[in-house]
Amino acid sequence: MKNKEHILIIGAGLCGSLLALRLGQRGYNITLVEKRPDLRKVEQDAGRSINLALSDRGLKGLRMGGVEDAAKKLCIPMEGRMIHHEDGRTFLSRYSGRTDEYINSVSRPGLNMLLLDACEALSNIKLIFDHGCEDVDLQDASGTFTDYNTGQEVKLKADILFGTDGAGSAVRKSMFLSREFLFSFSQNWLTHGYKEITIPPAEGGGFRTANNALHIWPRGEDMLIALPNLDGSFTVTLFLPFRDSDYCFDNLTSEEKVIEYFRKEYPDAVELMPNLANEFFENPTGPLGTIKCSPWSTYGKTLIMGDAAHAVVPFYGQGMNASFEDVVVLDEMIDKYEGDWPKIFSEYEKERKKDTDAIADLAVDNFDEMKEHTASELFQAKRKLELSFEIEFPNEYNSKYSLVTFNENIPYSVAMKRGRAQDKAILNLLADGKLTDHMSLKEKLDIVLKETQDILHDDAVVKNL
Amino acid sequence: MKNKEHILIIGAGLCGSLLALRLGQRGYNITLVEKRPDLRKVEQDAGRSINLALSDRGLKGLRMGGVEDAAKKLCIPMEGRMIHHEDGRTFLSRYSGRTDEYINSVSRPGLNMLLLDACEALSNIKLIFDHGCEDVDLQDASGTFTDYNTGQEVKLKADILFGTDGAGSAVRKSMFLSREFLFSFSQNWLTHGYKEITIPPAEGGGFRTANNALHIWPRGEDMLIALPNLDGSFTVTLFLPFRDSDYCFDNLTSEEKVIEYFRKEYPDAVELMPNLANEFFENPTGPLGTIKCSPWSTYGKTLIMGDAAHAVVPFYGQGMNASFEDVVVLDEMIDKYEGDWPKIFSEYEKERKKDTDAIADLAVDNFDEMKEHTASELFQAKRKLELSFEIEFPNEYNSKYSLVTFNENIPYSVAMKRGRAQDKAILNLLADGKLTDHMSLKEKLDIVLKETQDILHDDAVVKNL
Known part of the structure; x- marks a missing residue:
């Protein structure tokens, strides 16, 4: 039986564990190898993206794996962006005018554990932890690993190899270094880095601020955001330039300077973070990068997925969702072409690459939107109008955010x-004063839809020359 | 005197030799190292971009170096694209409606020799050939080289180091591998490769076809081009997919197949290439890639320029011109900040990076224009209209091609x-029938300029939110 091929999956993070689960459910023999310890057994590192935004594309992937309901128990719904102004005023900017459209704050390790448990329940999935990949033979579908417990070298071989080993992928590196084919590759770093800080639960339990929103303190070049956790805490992330700015990671070198900066820019947040200075110096400063590459597969035997193939900056909250959607798209290709892995891999990339490129670009755009535009009047007027459209004409209008986040059946590239x-x-209609107060909302919607069609038409004439 | 710093330049191609010449003229002590033999003394490899298009930006650089007049003696003016249709009909599509705007076919080794001779005439420039760079110490401004004649390792150290060592730059590789800073990098390959073939001079001397044009045989996915040489020959370049096409490099594996393909697609060219099949199999097949990266400088001591910093595909004929313009922009920064190399390097990148990114993108766009659009009716109608504008209103209209190619004082990014x-x-005006026959040319120009302003305005509203 064709289904019994042996599959080696390198990387048991969110993407790798969902992929293993799905392929396991399909009857393949899976070995899932992870360089880190089993996170169900050891304490995790502090300061490394403890929670994430889970939305409809990700949920679709979890549903396919039969774990959506279990995952939902880990979720805290966030209905919008809670914008914190300098003067302490706050304003909830809803993500959608439709009440059933919201995103969820979820614990990364919590979700990962759930997926690993589901994998472990299948007898045809073997989990191996503490094994770091040193080298991959792309053509042989094999890898050489170091067993961190014994220090010994271990070779694992399969019929098919998947690299789901994240942004620093060892499998992708083997592709980059190969001279057998032309490997297009880009790594683009933002000039900003990030650092995580905690808002602990309120004394006696509960949340210290609203837990139904993703909090944003937009300050032009800098930004603070916060997502709630089930235990009543929030994980706060500071996004700040590394250098060449009045306040930047390079010059926030003393406790006084850090407190001065936060008091000046985020006075209402400072009160919620009793361990600010300690955490600032204890937690690592992370870089923010986009990785794109092609081809994703080699020799019809090896495929990279998730962050290994397309790492994105976190500003659209779509990194994990895109990785789960990868597994959904791959699964569709297996449905169509099962037995022919070269075809599955090439059709998968043909279908998927344009969409992961799109979400990568959208995520970079959204950094400007979050840190800067959310505080702009024109932007706020746009959002207000879009929300009205979505409330009054829920079947006729979806904002870009809604297309990307809540419409899992519309590909990212189309949504973009x-x-x-x-x-x-x-x-442009707002800036040029073409949407006037005496128009009805329906008239405004019609003008917007007409203008949108014109823009798409004009672009298509150039594109389809 | 500050001027007497020792400068090591790695790579004595077109960019490195113009850079050495200019810095030598400024009084610096230069060591210019090249891995290849001195091309003034040895025969060159066949089949590797023997001629190039030299235009106004490149000429400006050569003028700065005092070698423009000498270079012009190597030039053959090309007034436009000679389009060759399948049926043998030809059509000259001029590059500009202004008669003083044309590009030049020039021999790469000829121009390189001229620059090396000019360098050698300066006592403060030392030329070293046959030394391949193995490793660079970015912070120390030093490099380790292998002397190909003796096999010995040689270390060269300076105060300032420039990497002008081309698309495969060893200096850039050192930056990529360094973990001291975040290095953004991309290499993007086209799915097409290229191969050079020769049209020899006519028997008894002279050219076998018109020598005042860049010849193009646009065939949708494939394309042949030809540029004239001073000896009466043409260098022909075939651009063809590597694979997955009826005719591609992967399946043109026999003489019969090659001849069949050329006879079918380029019947009028076949007659001019008596050595077609031999050359096809003897000459290498080259890849076509775009390289972008940042930062270009490290530690205020080391800077990469030319193809090492921004390799482009050849379809805008701007690779060499952009590299020469690099030297002009650097020279302006030295004028402003001489003595402060870190400032010179950072201001140079700030000024220049957006422009080399722009020409890289324009060059990729132009591949579609050349292989496909030049054969499209809508595109031809656009070019015809633009030429009329340039002839009748030479001070009021410049096409994109003219802005990029003939306006050396307009930065690439602005031109784009x-x-x-x-x-x-x-x-869009043509496609929508908004430019009608009974309009005067001036009316058409006014509508085009107005519509252009509207497009720029609409884009700016989104951009400047």
């Missing part, structure tokens, strides 16, 4: 194209 | 933005 055209239409 | 808006305006 349409969403950008809509944004351009509304911003 | 304006040029793309103009293209979009004209293509």
Whole structure:
């Protein structure tokens, strides 16, 4: 039986463990190898993206794996962005005018544990931890690993090899270094880094601030955000330039300077973070990068997925969701072409690459939107109008955010194209005073939709020359 | 005297030799190291971009070095694209409506020799050939080289180090591998490769076809081009997919197949290439890639320039021109900040990076234009209209091609933005039938300029949110 091929999956993070689960459910023999210890047994590192935003594309992947309901128990719904102004005023900017459209704060290790438990329940999935990948033979579908417990070298071989080993992927590195084919590759770093800080639970339990929102303190070049955790705490992330700025990681070198900066920019947040200075110096400063590459597969035997193939910056909250969607798209290709891995891999990339490129670009755009535009009047007027459209005409209008986040059946690339055209239409109509107060909302919607079509048409003439 | 710093330049190609010449003229002590033999003394490899298009930005660089007049003696003016249709018909599409705007076919080794001779005439420039760079110490401004004649390892150290060692730059590789800073990097390969073939001079001397044009045989996915040489020959370049096409490098594996392909697609060219099959199998197949990276400088001591910093595909004929312009921009920064190399390097990148990114993107776009659009009716109608504008209103209209190629005082990024808006305006006005026959040319120009402004305005509203 064809289904019994042996599959080696390198990397048991979110993408790798869902992939193992799904392929295991399909009857393949899986070995899932992870360089870190089993996170169900050891304490995790502090300061490394403890929670994430889970939305409809990710949920679709979890549903496919039969673990959606279990995952939902780990979720805290966030209905919008809670914007914190300098003067302490706050404003909830909802993600959608439709009440069933919201995102979820979820614990990364919690979700990962759930997936590993589900894998372990299948007898045809073997989990191996503490094994770091040193080298991959792409053509042989084999890898050489160091067993961190014994220090010994271990070779694992399969019929098919998947690299789901994250942004620093060893499998991708083997592809980069190969001279057998032309490997297109990009790594683009933002000039900002990030650092995580904690808002602990309130004394006696509960949350110290609203837990139904993703909090944002937009300050132009800098930004603080916070997502709630089930235990009543929030994980706060500071995004700040590394250098060449009045306040930057390079010059926030003393406790006084850090407190001065936070008091000045985020006075209402400072009160919620009793361990600010300690955590600032204890937690690592992380870089923010986008990785794109092609081809994702080699020799019809080896495929990279998730962050290994397309790491994105975190500003659209789509990194994990995109990785789970990868598994959904791959699963569709297996449905169509099962037995022919070269075809599955090439069709998968043909279908998927344009969409992961799109979400990568959207995520970079959204950094500007979050740190800067959320505080702009024109942007706020656009959001207000879009929310009205979504409330009054829920079947006729979806904002870019909604297309990307809540419409899992619309590919990212389509959502980007349409969403950008809509944004351009509304911003220009507003800036040029073409949406006047005496118009009805329906009239405004019609003008926006017409202008969006014109923009898409004009772009298509150039594109389809 | 500050001027007497010792400068090590790795790579004595077109960019490195112009850079050495200019810095030598400024009084610096230069060591210019090249891995290849002195091309003034040995025969060159066949089949590797023997001629190039030299235009106004490149000429400006050569003028700065005092070698423009000498270089012009190596040039053959090309006034436009000679389009060869399948049926043998030809059509000259001029590059500009202004008669003083044309590009030049020039021999790469000829121009390189001229620059090396000019360097050698300066006593403060030392030339070293046959030394391959193995490793660079970015912070120390030193490099380790292998002397190919003796096999010995040689270390060269300076105060300042420049990497002008081309698309495969060893200096850039040192930056990529360094973990001291975040290095953004991309290499993007086209799915097409290229191969050079020769049209020899006519018997008894002279050219076998018109020598005042860049010949193009546009065939949708494939393309043949030809540039004239001073000896009466043409260097022909075939651009063809590597694989997955009816005809591609992977399946053109026999003489019969090659001849069949050329006879079918380029019947009028076949007659001019008596050594077609031999050359096809003797000459290498080259890849076509774009390289972008940042930062270009490290430790205020080491800077990469030219292809090492920004390799582009050849379709805008701007690779060499951009590299020469690099030297012009650097020279302006030295004028402003001489003595402060860290400042010179950071201001140079701040000024220059957006422009080399722009020409890289324009060059990729132009591949589609050359192989495909030159054969499209809408595109031809656009070019015809633009030429009329340039002839009748030479001070009021410059096409994108003209902005990029003939306006050396307009940065590439500005030329791209304006040029793309103009293209979009004209293509849409033509497609929508808004430029009618009974309009005067001046009326058409006014509508195009107005529509261009509207496009730039609408984009700016989104951009400047």
